């Protein structure tokens with residue numbers, strides 16, 4: 001499938017990846033993990049199979065944020081692949097609502 005994401009999305013993902021380097025991943029399932037931040041006790045539950053993170057940025061921006069990116073890169077996936085999937089899902093969601 002053709003990758004449909006644009007340069008600004010790629011730049012955002014790269015920036016989020018850079019900010020995620022200090023996090024720790026505790027994988028809790030095939031697509032799930034708890035992301036631990038250093039310096040604070042904050043923990044975020046991520047599930048990439050349903051595009052969710054407990055910090056809600058993922059759902060709002062429709063691209064993986066730093067917690068999801070941390071999980072994706074730790075299991076050898078490219079976060080950019082998940083951007084186009086989410087955008088496509090969003091387009092289909094609009095089509096469904098109109099019909």
Ligand SMILES: [Zn+2]
Nearest residue numbers: 044053055067
């Ligand atoms: Zn998050």
